[in-house]
Amino acid sequence: MKLSKKKLSSGKPKVSSGKSRKRVPDFEAKMKQVDSSNLREDYRMWPELANKIWKYSVQTTRVVREYSRIIFTGMGGSGITGEVLVDYARELGSDISFETLKDYHLPKYVDEQTLVVGMSSSGNTEETLSVLSEASSRGLEGWTFGSGGLIEDLSKTKWHFNFVKTEMLKVPRSSLPGLLFYVLRVLEQSGLLGIDRNEVEESIDALASVRDKCVRLNRANPSLELAKELLSTKYSTALLYASNRTRAVALRARQSINENAKMHLFDGVIPELCHNDIVGWDSRRATIGKRENSAPLEKPAVAVLLQLKEDDPVEISTRFEIVENVIKSARGKVLNAPYVGKSYLARVLSMIYFLDYCSYYMAVLRGIDPIKTPSIDFLKQELLAKLNYVSQLK
Numbered sequence: 001m002k003l004s005k006k007k008l009s010s011g012k013p014k015v016s017s018g019k020s021r022k023r024v025p026d027f028e029a030k031m032k033q034v035d036s037s038n039l040r041e042d043y044r045m046w047p048e049l050a051n052k053i054w055k056y057s058v059q060t061t062r063v064v065r066e067y068s069r070i071i072f073t074g075m076g077g078s079g080i081t082g083e084v085l086v087d088y089a090r091e092l093g094s095d096i097s098f099e100t101l102k103d104y105h106l107p108k109y110v111d112e113q114t115l116v117v118g119m120s121s122s123g124n125t126e127e128t129l130s131v132l133s134e135a136s137s138r139g140l141e142g143w144t145f146g147s148g149g150l151i152e153d154l155s156k157t158k159w160h161f162n163f164v165k166t167e168m169l170k171v172p173r174s175s176l177p178g179l180l181f182y183v184l185r186v187l188e189q190s191g192l193l194g195i196d197r198n199e200v201e202e203s204i205d206a207l208a209s210v211r212d213k214c215v216r217l218n219r220a221n222p223s224l225e226l227a228k229e230l231l232s233t234k235y236s237t238a239l240l241y242a243s244n245r246t247r248a249v250a251l252r253a254r255q256s257i258n259e260n261a262k263m264h265l266f267d268g269v270i271p272e273l274c275h276n277d278i279v280g281w282d283s284r285r286a287t288i289g290k291r292e293n294s295a296p297l298e299k300p301a302v303a304v305l306l307q308l309k310e311d312d313p314v315e316i317s318t319r320f321e322i323v324e325n326v327i328k329s330a331r332g333k334v335l336n337a338p339y340v341g342k343s344y345l346a347r348v349l350s351m352i353y354f355l356d357y358c359s360y361y362m363a364v365l366r367g368i369d370p371i372k373t374p375s376i377d378f379l380k381q382e383l384l385a386k387l388n389y390v391s392q393l394k
Contacts, residue, residue, distance in 0.1 A: 074119035077173030123149020223357035
């Protein structure tokens, strides 16, 4: 695995045309104005961060016994690691059941054959801490990952769980490689998931390739162009349509757009959406019918298809094709989520990276600071005042 040694653009790329010469500095100035905390630098660090963790971290750390089930507990930007790994385990045909839990309490069916993996980049996520506390009280083995905080303190002093210190960037969502590649490394070292090291290394190269495409402003930039399309006033609604192979990617993209661009978005998964969601296109058809008093036509919607076209099962690729026809017959716009790489892991992680850059550019284009999340801050303050839940766990 070889990361490109080519230096990144200094932020002032050379351009040749007059239009580009004006447009690039204008957009760079807007990025600096809107993104005062320089969140974009976190995204630029992803390939190097992933490479450093995979090569040099937790080389001798491993789970020593076998399990029939692994439950990942984590929320938001930390919890997405579990979602990616659930999909990856399904792709690899794992004999171990991989699940995610996004709640305060551990299900009753969880037994001693279950390994509980807690992930909190900040180290203080109360839902995650609550589940880990219950796991400890029930005598289960736990592994925890975070940058410090209470998850480290309680793992070492009260729960006696194995704790792995991860790298936290400015916010959990921009720290994804700093958590994901640590967990990948432990699973690989422990033999709990049949991870091909070559695929992991290819995925890191894929991240570098995506970064090279997404930082440039003077040439074709897939993430910036997608951001412009999703923000176009031509469309009333934007949707993300995935398969079970890209389910976690759609979830991550929607959440990143929620937090960075401060927008609602909808995501659905084929084949399930073929039994419900596609009916929403019926009212958008160019020809509603000849009945009297028919409702006025709605503005068209745009759908981004998260499809791994090279090796999707025929039953899934056929459904994507039919769904695309349904969308087009309803005057909808169809876009395809970009990705690179040959292996499943490289394609999925590169697609996440493309779409995260898209969410960042959407924030800039809207003139909204991507790092701030006022509603989440307010909710945490209210929870502290009304419940002070974490104090019960110490």
